[in-house]
Structures are given as C-alpha cells and as structure tokens.
Amino acid sequence: MNAPWQGPTASDSTTAAQALLAVDQVSLEYRTPQRVVRATHQVSFEVDPADRFVLLGPSGCGKSTLLKAVAGFIPPCEGEIRLQGRRVSQPGPDRIVVFQEFDQLPPWKTVKQNVMFPLLASRTLSRREAEERALHYLDKVGLAAFADAYPHTLSGGMKARVAIARALAMQPKILLMDEPFAALDALTRRKMQEELLLLWEEVRFTLLFVTHSIEEALVVGNRILLLSPHPGRVRAEIHSHQYDLQSLGGVAFQQTARRIHRLLFDEGQSPETERELDFTDIRIAY
Ligand code: ADP
Ligand code: MG
Numbered sequence: 001m002n003a004p005w006q007g008p009t010a011s012d013s014t015t016a017a018q019a020l021l022a023v024d025q026v027s028l029e030y031r032t033p034q035r036v037v038r039a040t041h042q043v044s045f046e047v048d049p050a051d052r053f054v055l056l057g058p059s060g061c062g063k064s065t066l067l068k069a070v071a072g073f074i075p076p077c078e079g080e081i082r083l084q085g086r087r088v089s090q091p092g093p094d095r096i097v098v099f100q101e102f103d104q105l106p107p108w109k110t111v112k113q114n115v116m117f118p119l120l121a122s123r124t125l126s127r128r129e130a131e132e133r134a135l136h137y138l139d140k141v142g143l144a145a146f147a148d149a150y151p152h153t154l155s156g157g158m159k160a161r162v163a164i165a166r167a168l169a170m171q172p173k174i175l176l177m178d179e180p181f182a183a184l185d186a187l188t189r190r191k192m193q194e195e196l197l198l199l200w201e202e203v204r205f206t207l208l209f210v211t212h213s214i215e216e217a218l219v220v221g222n223r224i225l226l227l228s229p230h231p232g233r234v235r236a237e238i239h240s241h242q243y244d245l246q247s248l249g250g251v252a253f254q255q256t257a258r259r260i261h262r263l264l265f266d267e268g269q270s271p272e273t274e275r276e277l278d279f280t281d282i283r284i285a286y
Contacts, residue, residue: 019046020206021070021174025079027231028065038231039065042079045225045234047174052200052207054240056217057227058264063210066232067178070208071097083173093122096172098163100179105151105162111138112147115166124170137165140199157188161195168199174206181216193219194245214257214264218243226263236263 023045030037039062047053055063068074070081072091081088083095096118105114115134119125125133138144141161151159160180167175181189193216200207211217217224222241225234238260247253 018048019082020049020051020084021047021208022082022085023066023070023079024082026066026069026076026081027078028062028069028074029077030065040227040232043227043232043234044079045237047206047208049206050204052209052220052222054217054221054224055208055210055227056214056221056224056260056264057212057232057235058229059212060230061227062230062232063212063227064178067097067176067208067210070174071095071176093118093124093170094173095176096167096170097176097178098167098180100182105159105166107151110148110150111143111154111162114151114162115169118166118170122170133169134165137169138162140168140202141165141195155188156184157192160184160192164196164199168203168205172205174208177207177209179211180209182211182213189216190245196220197244214260215248217260218253218257219245219248224260226260228264 023043025042025044027041027043028039030039043062043066045053055066057063065074069076070088072088072095075089088095106117109117112131112134115138116127116130119130119133120127124130135144135147138147141164143158143161143165146154146158151162154162163180181192184192197220199205207220209217209220211220218240222239224238224240226236226238227233228235238256240256243253243256
C-alpha cells in the first residue's frame with residue numbers, strides 16, 4: 001500500500017545534507033494590488049547530482065514560478081530553497097536558466113559571442129579563455145561550424161542548441177530549463193530531446209527540467225515530480241530512468257503515461273482506486 005508521502009522536510013537533515021538542491025515546503029505567491037495568487041503550496045523535492053529531474057504538471061500549476069524561485073528571482077513566502085545546503089536568496093552563475101523563447105539570443109552578436117557573453121559579463125573567464133570554452137561547448141552541441149553565424153540565420157533547433165551551449169559553458173551546478181523545446185515542431189523537438197540526453201551522457205550535468213508534456217517528462221527525466229493544478233502541490237514522485245526515446249509507443253511506456261495522466265487529472269480519485277494499480281515506481285503524495 002502506498003503510505004502518504006510528505007516529501008523531505010527541514011528536519012530530515014541526513015537526506016537534505018546529501019542533496020545538491022533541496023526545495024523544502026516552498027510556497028510561492030504573486031501579490032498584485034487586487035489580490036494574492038498562490039502559485040505553489042508547500043512543495044518539497046530534492047535533486048541529486050547528475051539527476052535529470054522533471055517538474056511535470058498542467059499549465060498554471062506553478063512550474064515556471066518554481067524554476068524562477070530556484071534561480072533566485074522569486075523569494076518563497078514559506079519554506080526554503082537550498083543549494084548545497086546554502087539558502088538561495090538571489091540569482092547566481094551556479095544556476096543558469098534556459099527559457100522557451102530562443103529569441104533570448106541578442107541578434108547583433110554571433111553565435112560564439114552569444115555563448116561568450118555571460119562568461120565575460122560575470123567575469124568568470126578572460127576573453128581568451130571564454131572563447132576557448134565557448135568553442136568547446138559549441139562543438140559539443142554540433143555547432144562548431146556556425147560559431148561566426150548570426151542567430152537569425154539559424155533554425156529553431158539550432159538556436160535551442162546555442163542556448164544550451166551558452167548555459168553549459170557557464171558550468172552551473174544545476175541547469176534549469178523551462179519548456180525549452182515547446183516552441184519547436186514535433187520532429188525537431190524529439191531530435192532536441194535526443195541530443196539533450198546524448199549531451200547529458202557526455203557531460204553529466206544536473207538538470208531541472210519543466211514540461212507539461214507527459215511523454216517529454218518520461219523521455220527526458222530520471223525522476224519526475226507531478227504537480228497538481230493551481231496552486232501546485234506535490235502529487236507524486238516517479239522514477240522514470242528506464243524510459244528513453246526508444247521506449248516511445250511501447251506498452252510499459254504507454255501504461256506509465258496513462259497512470260501519470262490519471263494522477264494529474266483525476267482530482268477526485270480515491271486512494272482505494274489507486275491501490276488497485278501496481279505503482280511500483282510511484283510514491284503517492286496524497
Ligand atoms: P506554469 O509554468 O506551470 O504554467 P506559472 O508558474 O507560470 O505556471 O504560473 C502559476 C500561477 O501563477 C498561475 O495561476 C499564473 O496565472 C500565476 N502567475 C504567473 N505569473 C504571474 C505574475 N507575474 N503575476 C500574477 N500571477 C502570476
Ligand atoms: Mg510555465
């Protein structure tokens with residue numbers, strides 16, 4: 001039987017000490033003159049080094065807000081976010097965000113200059129070192145030949161790869177991606193998922209990835225946190241390391257995708273119904 005799972009808490013110091021990132025009972029709110037919007041409610045999860053940790057939930061459940069809080073742009077109104085045990089209170093070069101909009105690349109800079117820019121702006125490296133680092137990561141994403149091209153001459157998938165190279169070149173402790181492939185056509189999106197996994201095999205970075213696509217979550221993630229609709233609360237955490245692009249369409253993959261769908265959208269489902277299913281890899285939160 002699935003016991004109610006509350007997620008790690010501040011008192012759970014042994015696991016908290018090991019986690020790279022600890023999100024501990026975090027509630028996030030937007031305050032407008034008219035009202036207060038609660039985006040997430042007491043969300044807890046932990047990301048370990050080299051995890052591909054996915055936040056999955058319907059639109060409006062607070063995924064982007066959570067990512068912005070981890071990045072240090074939004075302070076929690078309740079709870080705490082810790083990176084290697086230290087409270088996150090502002091943005092820093094140890095957490096780099098890749099957004100959905102690839103037009104975040106300044107058009108007047110070449111691909112190489114775009115990748116170099118954060119390294120120079122943050123005074124992480126000298127110009128020569130930054131150039132070397134930029135070319136290294138452009139090579140990793142297969143864009144070495146386009147180093148001197150301008151962004152408007154690139155396809156959507158190529159812009160996505162520049163954004164990833166730019167983020168990885170900063171060698172952050174954790175890479176934050178907010179629906180990075182959502183604006184791409186289906187085939188390019190699949191290709192980018194594949195490339196991201198290959199890149200992870202090579203570099204072994206730690207990834208916190210936001211999506212509202214169940215399929216994408218299963219393919220990209222090794223662990224998936226399911227968030228309920230607005231305000232986002234932890235619904236369950238799922239181990240999904242066994243799935244990749246090859247599993248798409250397979251029976252086990254489809255069954256897991258259906259279970260996740262049910263967990264996300266069957267609000268009134270009783271624990272009894274859930275128990276009939278074999279949730280070997282799923283911890284139910286409530
Ligand atoms: P998701 O990324 O899961 O789609 P968001 O984190 O963008 O969800 O939003 C969570 C909730 O917070 C939504 O109800 C949204 O309307 C609200 N929200 C997001 N940004 C703002 C803002 N700047 N001001 C007020 N409410 C906001
Ligand atoms: Mg969002």
